[in-house]
Amino acid sequence: MKEKHITEILDNASIVSLSESELNEIRAHAEDCVSCRGAYEAARLSAVVIRSRVKSTIEPSPFFHTRVMAALREQQAVESVPAMLRLWGSAKSLVSSMAVATAALAVLSFALPSPAIPASDQAVSAYSAESVLLGQANDDQMSYEQVMSTIYDDDEAK
Amino acid sequence: MDIDLARQAQAGDESAFEEIVRRYSPRVFSVASRFFRQRSLVEEAAQEVFLKAYTQLGSFEGRGSIEGWLTRIATNTCLNILRGAKRRSEFSVSDLTEDENQWLEQQPASQGNEERSFVSDLVAADLADRLLSVLPPEDQQALLMIDGEDASIREVAEATGWSESKVKVRAFRARRKLREAMEKLLRHKDGAREKQVIK
Numbered sequence: 001m002k003e004k005h006i007t008e009i010l011d012n013a014s015i016v017s018l019s020e021s022e023l024n025e026i027r028a029h030a031e032d033c034v035s036c037r038g039a040y041e042a043a044r045l046s047a048v049v050i051r052s053r054v055k056s057t058i059e060p061s062p063f064f065h066t067r068v069m070a071a072l073r074e075q076q077a078v079e080s081v082p083a084m085l086r087l088w089g090s091a092k093s094l095v096s097s098m099a100v101a102t103a104a105l106a107v108l109s110f111a112l113p114s115p116a117i118p119a120s121d122q123a124v125s126a127y128s129a130e131s132v133l134l135g136q137a138n139d140d141q142m143s144y145e146q147v148m149s150t151i152y153d154d155d156e157a158k
Numbered sequence: 159m160d161i162d163l164a165r166q167a168q169a170g171d172e173s174a175f176e177e178i179v180r181r182y183s184p185r186v187f188s189v190a191s192r193f194f195r196q197r198s199l200v201e202e203a204a205q206e207v208f209l210k211a212y213t214q215l216g217s218f219e220g221r222g223s224i225e226g227w228l229t230r231i232a233t234n235t236c237l238n239i240l241r242g243a244k245r246r247s248e249f250s251v252s253d254l255t256e257d258e259n260q261w262l263e264q265q266p267a268s269q270g271n272e273e274r275s276f277v278s279d280l281v282a283a284d285l286a287d288r289l290l291s292v293l294p295p296e297d298q299q300a301l302l303m304i305d306g307e308d309a310s311i312r313e314v315a316e317a318t319g320w321s322e323s324k325v326k327v328r329a330f331r332a333r334r335k336l337r338e339a340m341e342k343l344l345r346h347k348d349g350a351r352e353k354q355v356i357k
Contacts, residue, residue, distance in 0.1 A: 011334040014305035042341035045265055046333070047305060049289065049340075052282035054306030057191040058200045060183040067201075068179050068208045069172070075209060 005029075006036050010043040016051075160224045168215045175215075178224060179208050185225055186232045189317075192302050193236040193295070195287055203239055207232045229317050233299065237318075240295035253288065254343070257281045262347060289339050290332075296320075297332035304329045 006026045009018070018026070030037040142150070163181075166174035183204060190203040211231050218227050254262070261281045290298045299318065303309040304325075309317075314325045 007334075007337075010337060011330055014333070016305070017308075038341050038344065039337060042337045042344055043333075045262070045344070046289075046336045046340045048265070049282045049286035050302065050306045050336075052279040053286035053290070054192065054302055055279055056195065056283045057188045058195075058197050060187045060204065061201075064183050064201065064204070065176055065179040068183075068205050069176050071205055071209060072172075072175075072212055 005033065007039050010039055014050075015043050015047045161220045164215070164218050164220060164224055167212075168218070175212060178211075182225060182228050183208075186228055189229055189232040190236055192299065192306075193240055195283070203236050204232070206239075207235050210235060226316065230319060233317050234319070237295050237299065255284070258285045258288075259347070261285065262343065289336055292339065293332050293335055297328045297335070300325055300328035301332035301336065305333065 006029050009022065009026065015023075026036075026040055030040045163174050163178055167178060186204045186207050187200060190200045190207070194200050194203060207228065211228060214231070218224070258281055261278060262285075264278075290301070293301075296318075300314055303314045303317070304311070311322050311325050311329075314320070314329075315322045318325070320328070
């Protein structure tokens with residue numbers, strides 16, 4: 001035992017659970033071995049702090065069960081509200097702000113007077129985004145009526 | 159009877175569940191105190207344990223005790239909370255408070271003296287807490303239960319749901335790390351003391 005280091009024994013079990021003969025062997029070895037003496041002292045202090053740590057427990061307050069039951073009822077109340085309503089509750093502000101933005105855009109588009117468009121721009125408007133989207137001008141080439149109206153409009157303008 | 163109480167609670171009897179909370183909150187607090195030292199954190203964890211227990215009442219089959227069942231829920235809940243918390247990477251001598259320094263100084267003199275003052279216990283508990291904070295929460299628990307509460311390997315395995323060999327490995331590893339950290343602290347302190355004497 002004297003030749004064998006004792007750290008393995010110290011780490012295998014708490015120092016307080018070792019038998020008196022084991023402790024005597026450890027002490028005998030620690031007397032001659034400086035590094036094991038340090039390890040033994042550290043293990044002894046570790047056991048002391050661990051014991052103190054476990055001693056400091058916190059007791060529940062007399063109202064703790066009331067607090068738990070209140071939290072439980074609150075949780076049940078939340079769970080009893082239908083999912084769609086809960087979703088509405090959280091999305092309400094987002095939906096209402098979107099509705100306001102849409103209404104504002106509608107007012108800007110229809111209620112305000114549109115600026116006067118020059119005749120030349122009107123002719124070009126045959127290629128406007130609306131007409132393309134609505135399929136009124138699907139072809140890349142201008143139709144006969146469009147060519148004619150463009151020529152005569154230009155002549156009249158002159 | 160425990161089983162009757164559990165059956166009533168399972169059937170939706172709130173007063174039966176309230177009685178469970180009242181009867182077992184000291185046990186749940188004692189488990190949570192192993193993980194946390196601030197009252198607010200312990201209370202919060204204990205409340206979470208009971209809310210979880212209420213939703214899992216159906217899983218209690220009555221084969222074991224309510225206390226064992228709640229201890230397991232409490233241990234796992236607290237471990238989950240701790241896993242989310244940031245762990246210290248190291249604890250060095252410069253992190254010691256004045257009280258902890260003094261406590262370490264007095265230790266060789268108080269060797270064998272089991273009667274310790276309340277204040278001394280608090281300082282030691284603080285020191286343990288800070289030294290343990292560098293270990294994974296699972297290792298801390300294994301060590302606190304076995305070395306602190308004299309729990310058997312089997313009892314820890316039952317409370318945590320780990321295998322017995324896992325418990326042994328965790329306790330061994332935690333004990334060694336704690337001893338090494340303590341050794342380092344003592345070495346630094348001795349070094350500092352020697353320097354002061356030379357001056």
